[in-house]
Every structure is written in C-alpha cells, then in structure tokens.
Amino acid sequence: MRTVFKTSYDTDIDLHEHWFRRGRYLALLVFMMSLPFWADEYFLAEATNTLIWSLAGMGLMVLVGHTGQPSLGHAAFLSIGAYTDVALMNAGVPFLVSFPIAGIFAGVVGAIVAIPAVRMSGIYLAIATLALFVIVEEIVILLEPITGGVGGLFAPAIEIFGIPFERYAYLGNFYWLVLAVVVIICWGYANLMRSPTGRSFLAVRDSEVSARALGINVTRTRALAFGLSAGVTGLAGALMGHFIGFFNYELFSIFISINLLLVVTIGGLGFIQGAFLGAVLITAVPQVIAILRDGLNATAGIDLGAIPGLDTIIFSLLLIVFIIYEPQGLYGRWLKIRTWFEIFPLARRDMFRRQKSYLKTERSK
C-alpha cells in the first residue's frame, strides 16, 4: 500500500494519485501508439473498431454513469454525427472542419431534445430518447437527397493537410487519427469530472433534491450533460461512418443503442475506464465466438453456426449476470480485487456493500 503525502490542495484533485498510476496510463498510450508498427491489418482494424466504440461509450457514460440519466436512443446521435460529417464532406468541407461540426451538431440536437426531456425523470427520459431514435431513423430515410435514404452512401476518404487517412489503404494513419480523438476526448472527460461542472453532474445523479438544495441548476446541468454526451457520441458516429465506409440507416439500429448500454453497464457505470473495458468486451466477444465456432466445427464437428442469434444471447446473458451480481461492472470488480491486494490482509467483505433502498413514490392512487 502506498501512502500519498499531500503537500498542496492541488494534489487532492489531481487526475492520478501518484506517478506510478500516471506512468501506467502513459505506458498504455505508448503501447497503443506503437500498434500499427507491428500488428497485422485484421488486428489493427479490430483495435480501431474498439476505440470507436469506447469513444461512443464515453459519450454515453457521461449521461448514464455520471449524471444518472438513462438513454435508450444513443444510436440516433451516432447517426446524426455520421450523416452530418459525410454530408459536409460531400459538400466539399475538409474533414478537419466537418468532423468537429458533426460533433457540435449532434450535441446541439441532443441539448435541444434534452430541454423538454430533462423535465422528465428516469424512465420517461429513457422513453423519450427511444422515441427520438425512431424519429431520427425515419427522418434519415425521408431526407434522401442528403442521406441517400434506404440506399445509403459512401463516406469520402479523409485527407488532412495532404496526409491521407483513408480507412483501407492507410489503416495505420486512420488508427492514429481515431486514437488521437479518443485520447483528447478522454483527457477532456477526466478533467471535466474534477471541475465544478463534473461535480454537479455527480450531485444530480446521487440526489436531485440535494443538488437543487446546494444551488445547482438541475435542468441546465442535465441539458449540458445530455448535450456533451450527444456531441461525443456524434464524433464517434462520424468515425464509425468512415470506418464502415458504406452505410445506410440500418447501421444505427436499436441494437446499437442497446450494445452501447451494454458497453457502459458491463464496463462499469461511473468509471471512464469502464467505457474502454466494455468496448473491448463488445468487440472481442463476437470475434472469440467466430474463432470458437470455426474451432469446434473443425475438431468436434459441432456447428454453432446453425444457432442463429448466438452473439445476442451471449451478450444478453452476460448483461443479466452483471446486473445481478456485479452492477459496478468489470472496472468495479477490478477495483475490488485491487483494493483487496493493496490493503491485504485488512479487506472486509462489507467494504463494497451496496446500499439498498425501499421504494417510495409520490403517486396518489
């Protein structure tokens, strides 16, 4: 166990408690940056996909994990981001401009939707986002001249200052681009969470009534969280569009929204790291199943391919198991294990016990 001796108030709110932790993240960053030099194309494409999912996961994490607002329609913001980016690029706007605009536009739409939606609480907000998702999907089909309608459209190749970032020919460059976006957003996110704004998100999550009593404008805080979340998700959507290359409205289905929820719940609600762990899980599991399927088919003659929807059912069961036994997700489990080792042999079972509450509503009949 390491004791941190705090000599200034700033140490208290530092991103990392001590240099060992900071070093670990730097090492991870260096490792991730070195990937295109030695990894093969298949692995690199998977890594890019994982990074894009973690970006979208971070977007949802602000809302679900840190502000406590459920959303079942985040695929809508992915789709807004992707279509805005491609539409602008098709109109001749360079990627360096169209990409931030895509994020800002998704964020503005999110914030506008949020203004009526944040008056509702919990479950109603989830439903409103679900409705938003259906409406956005249909609008995409209606706006055929811009979005290509049902037929879909090609995402143009990215070029920044003459350097190509095309997804197939220059996958390494594209990977670095995605990595850079993810690192910048992640850094901003971590810093946001130690600013007054981030703290007010947490206050709204933990108790709306107390937050209001402390002078936090709950409506504005929620709308801001919603806007930020939609913006980051929009950026992820733009990158996803470029990664897939050719897409139509079906890429952003309701299942994507649910997969995103899976990312944040299994990863660990309320931890930035959780978004990454969840993204790794959700992109790795289908690959593992595919490998297992081929292996079983070749060795034991068991044809798992004959069972349709195997991926979905595995995800669903995982989700159920996590919700019941480990609501803190993968990162929460890791924290428990780490704490157990750090304070060995002083760990007690009840250290992480969840507090249960009795339900009480203001319903009159």
Next chain:
Amino acid sequence: MDFLQLLVGGVANGCIYGLVALGFVLIYKSSEGVNFAQGDMMMLGAFLALGFGNADQLGLPFGVAVLAAMAAMFGVGYGIDRVVVRKIFGQPHFALVILTIALGFVLRFVAGSLFGYTPLVLETPFSGRNLNFGGVIVGLNDLVTIFVTLILTLALWGFFARTRIGLAAQAASQNQMAAYIVGVPVMRVNSLIWGLSGVVATVAGVLYASKGAIDPNIGLLGIKAFAAAVIGGMGSLPGALLGGLIIGIIEPIAGRYAPGEVAVMSPYIIMLIVLVTRPGGLFAQIHAKKV
C-alpha cells in the same frame, strides 16, 4: 366510408397496443418498474398458444390451448420475477430497464429456438371471417379483440380497486416499507403481478396472432405499446387503453394521408408531445417530488 373503415381497423389495432400497454401498467402499478420485455412476453404467449393449439403441433382445442398458454405464461412471468428480478430488489430502476431488455432478447431466442424464425400462422376459430355493416367491413377477429379488451380492462380495474391483492400491490408500489409494516408480502405480490402481466400478454399475443402471421420479432411491437402506456400515463389502466386507441387510430390515418415514414413516426411524435405538455401522461398520477 373509407375513413370509417380506417377507424374500425385502427380501433382494433389500438386495442392490441392497449392490451400490451396494460401489461406494462400492471407491473408499473405494483413495483414502479418498467418491463421492457413485455412485447416479447406477448410474442412468447402467442407462440405457446400456437404450439398447444395448431393442428401440426399439439393440436389441442383452441380454448384449451389458449388457457394452457395463459397458465404457462403465468408461470413464466412469476418465474422471471422470482428468479431474476427479485435479485435486484431495491436497486435503481435503471437496472431493471437494462435487465428486462436483456430478458427480452432471451425470450426471443427461446421462441426462435423452439419455433424457428419463419412466420407461422395461429389457427383461431374467428380469423378470416368478415361481417358487413352497411358497407363497412369488420373482421370477426377485430370484434373479438375489442370485446375482450374491454372486459379485460374492466376486470383488471376491478382487481386493483376491489380485491385485497390488488390493493396490496398498489400499497407495495407507493411505499414498500410501509407496506411491509402493515403485513403485505411485497415480494410475493410482485411475483403474482408479474405472472398476471404474463397472462395479459398472452391474451394480447393471441389476439395479435389472429390478424396474421407471427415470428419471434413481433415483440418489437412492445415499443409502440410502450408509447401507448406513456401517453395514457404509466400507472393508469384506462389511460393505457386510451393511449393504445389514440396510437392505433392515428397510425393508419397518417399512413393514408402522409408518407409512410410519417406514419411510423406518428406514435412517438404524439408521445413526445404528451410528454412535453403533460410529463405524467394524460392520466397523470405523479406529482413533483417534495422535500
């Protein structure tokens, strides 16, 4: 005449949305939770009735098959609450939302494995027959749907307003601790209500199946029924039925006079309008939180 025809079909459709919405409302009334698997429970109920009743399956008489399916779905609903939902008793509602979404996928997988993914037709004694009322053609199945929905809504209303279990369920949702203190077995009541919502889902499923073929993905209808429940105000039985009717009537009319995409959007647009203007739904029962 054209309009009247649309209206009749819309009312019958709306009744089915309303029935699924009743299932939502039941669970919401008793535990303040929302069961996103309700649409999939409806789907499973329809498939079970098909499995018991169709000639190429078990071949039981229609009435017996439906009763058997209702009994089986009571077990499924009760079991889901007993085995899974009770484990997260006392956790935030959001956990239940995610849990039931996952459960919906599990139910869909179960139905798909048992009955396959190709659309199947449930054999009912009242499908395919039409009655003619002065130019307006009404399917016998539509009449049965409307009739059954009215009876079921009245029965459920009576259940919550008059019976001990119904009152206990409402008490459990309003204040769990107080309900415990006065001797309500909160968890058992919840399980019963889940079973009951399985039964309602089966009725909805059978009536839905009388209109055409069913496949494991019809559970997505649940999202629309959900909009109905929200329009009526979660927690209000007549509200759910009214919401279902509003959606059922507006959808075909929008489809007739506007592009198809607008018809698909219409339930959700109505829902958003209701949520913005009356956040608690038409029959609101929730009031602002007081400190």
